[in-house]
Amino acid sequence: MLVVSTADAEAQAYRGYCLEAVAARYDVVLITPAAPTWEREFITDFAIADPDDAQALTAAGQALAERHELTGVATWTEWYLVQTARLARRLDLPSNSPEVMEAARNKATARTLFARHGVPSAASMTARSLLEAALAAETIGYPVVLKPAARAGSIGVIRVNRAEELPDGFEFAAAGARGGIESTKVLVEEYLDGPEVSVECVTHRGHTTAVAVTRKTLGAPPFFEEVAHSVDAGDPLLDQVAPVAAAAIKALGITDGVSHVEMRLVAGRPRLIEVNARIGGDMIGHLVHLATGVDLSRAAADTACGQAPELTRTRHSAAAIRLLYPSASGTLTHCRLDDAFAVQVPWLEQVTFQRTVGDTVVLAPAGDMFSARAGFLITTGPTAEVARARAAEALRHVTIQVEPGPGAAPAK
Numbered sequence: 001m002l003v004v005s006t007a008d009a010e011a012q013a014y015r016g017y018c019l020e021a022v023a024a025r026y027d028v029v030l031i032t033p034a035a036p037t038w039e040r041e042f043i044t045d046f047a048i049a050d051p052d053d054a055q056a057l058t059a060a061g062q063a064l065a066e067r068h069e070l071t072g073v074a075t076w077t078e079w080y081l082v083q084t085a086r087l088a089r090r091l092d093l094p095s096n097s098p099e100v101m102e103a104a105r106n107k108a109t110a111r112t113l114f115a116r117h118g119v120p121s122a123a124s125m126t127a128r129s130l131l132e133a134a135l136a137a138e139t140i141g142y143p144v145v146l147k148p149a150a151r152a153g154s155i156g157v158i159r160v161n162r163a164e165e166l167p168d169g170f171e172f173a174a175a176g177a178r179g180g181i182e183s184t185k186v187l188v189e190e191y192l193d194g195p196e197v198s199v200e201c202v203t204h205r206g207h208t209t210a211v212a213v214t215r216k217t218l219g220a221p222p223f224f225e226e227v228a229h230s231v232d233a234g235d236p237l238l239d240q241v242a243p244v245a246a247a248a249i250k251a252l253g254i255t256d257g258v259s260h261v262e263m264r265l266v267a268g269r270p271r272l273i274e275v276n277a278r279i280g281g282d283m284i285g286h287l288v289h290l291a292t293g294v295d296l297s298r299a300a301a302d303t304a305c306g307q308a309p310e311l312t313r314t315r316h317s318a319a320a321i322r323l324l325y326p327s328a329s330g331t332l333t334h335c336r337l338d339d340a341f342a343v344q345v346p347w348l349e350q351v352t353f354q355r356t357v358g359d360t361v362v363l364a365p366a367g368d369m370f371s372a373r374a375g376f377l378i379t380t381g382p383t384a385e386v387a388r389a390r391a392a393e394a395l396r397h398v399t400i401q402v403e404p405g406p407g408a409a410p411a412k
Contacts, residue, residue, distance in 0.1 A: 001026035001301055002064060002073040002093075004051050004084045007034035010370065013354045017286045018076050018279060019043075021297035026071075026305070029064045031057065044068075051080045061087045072305030074257075076279045076297075081105055094306045096277070100253040104277040106183050108149045110252060114272055117251035120244060121272040123190040133170045134163065136188035143191040145224075146170060148177035149184075155368045159191060159222040169222070172365055192264040192271050197237065198280055199245035199261040200288050202299045202309050206255045209311050210242035211296065212288045214280065215384060219325075223364045225372075228391065230320035231287040232384035233313060244270045252277070256303040258296050260284065283321050283378060290319035290349065290380055317380060319349070320387035322395055324374045329362045330402035335374055338397040347390050350378040351398075361402060374400050 001022060005011060016038065022028055023042035030039060030046040039046075045067060047060035064070065073093050075084040081101045088095030103109045107124070114121040123140050126149070127133035137144045137160065146169050147157040156176015160169040173186045198214040213235045217228035245261040252275055260280035262273040278300075279285040285296040293314030302309040326332065337351050353375035355361060362371040377394050381387035 001028050002070050004031045004075040004080050006077050007032045012038045013352050018297040022301045031060045051083045058090050061091050074300050074304035103252050105150050113251045119247045119251050125188050127186050127188050130170050133188050140190050145189045145191050146173035147187050149187050154224045157224045192266050194264045194266040196264050199241050201245050201259045204303050208246040208249050211294050213238050228322050230384040230388050231291040232318040233292045233316045241270045248272050248275050258300040287319040291317050318384040318387045319380045320391045321378045322391040323376050326361050326400045326402045328404045330404040332357050332359050333403050334399045334401040336399050341397040347380050349380050
């Protein structure tokens with residue numbers, strides 16, 4: 001089994017559980033931009049290559065294929081979906097086509113496909129300039145959401161309530177869009193007013209199973225930073241949103257793999273935001289495993305290798321994650337958990353700090369999730385309500401303090 005992965009600081013914190021789960025079933029070989037460190041105990045071989053360099057990626061894949069009998073290739077990194085699909089084609093391994101992955105990555109293309117296949121979605125128009133954005137916003141009607149066509153993690157996503165806010169909003173979205181690979185365009189979209197959820201799905205040979213619903217908590221507007229998630233195996237919403245998620249996946253042409261399908265409930269009805277053709281970030285796959293017993297990492301590997309995934313629920317519980325942010329941008333002076341509290345509560349499943357004292361953290365609009373988060377904590381419970389309440393309790397025992405810098409961003 002070949003995995004294409006990043007080598008950034010967040011890889012171990014947020015994707016380590018994926019590699020560990022896959023390695024428990026498969027012999028894993030890795031392509032990564034830098035020499036493996038923590039990954040070594042989970043892999044049998046590796047090659048160093050920048051996945052954005054098509055020639056280098058192909059050479060690394062072919063070198064590993066000569067040394068090992070590869071059965072499949074997968075990535076859980078948003079930025080590498082198209083590159084990994086191209087590599088699979090070159091190595092003659094099972095995969096969704098690069099064109100399908102490009103459609104999933106490019107939100108403008110995805111919106112067109114959703115409309116063509118009758119999937120309820122947001123009205124959307126592409127804008128290459130502030131003037132085009134203004135015309136689109138007048139056509140759609142305020143408030144609108146501006147976002148990069150091909151980014152992730154809520155980077156560059158902002159709500160604009162009236163015309164006077166549009167210039168600053170467009171510049172914020174355009175700055176985020178400049179880092180896009182498949183597209184550097186900005187989308188102007190209808191604001192979907194309602195609670196946000198995601199549906200965690202597994203597709204095998206064209207048949208999609210909705211495994212779980214993730215309930216989301218967002219930070220303060222106008223940004224869409226996700227600050228908390230919860231998964232409940234008994235969530236009654238699953239039956240309602242599953243058909244729309246499956247229809248969106250089918251509209252994109254995805255036949256195999258794990259998808260993280262984001263939507264909002266508008267007047268109680270699901271409307272599509274986007275389909276991410278990989279395991280959800282923010283440890284959502286781990287929450288699903290804690291709540292239901294279904295291992296999405298294993299399912300991703302199984303479908304990549306042409307095998308039927310095991311989706312039988314073995315647990316009926318709930319789990320929640322709280323993402324940790326400082327109150328303002330600046331230099332971290334304290335970042336810790338009360339150890340006395342931690343040893344008293346078995347439901348505190350994990351606490352991870354990805355920053356240390358002395359690090360600089362930068363909140364939106366100057367920063368994003370990669371520059372702002374200090375870490376996360378995960379709690380469990382018999383229901384999502386209990387798990388969320390426990391997360392709130394645990395948060396009171398976490399200390400994150402900063403020495404604000406010039407122009408520090410306010411609290412979320």
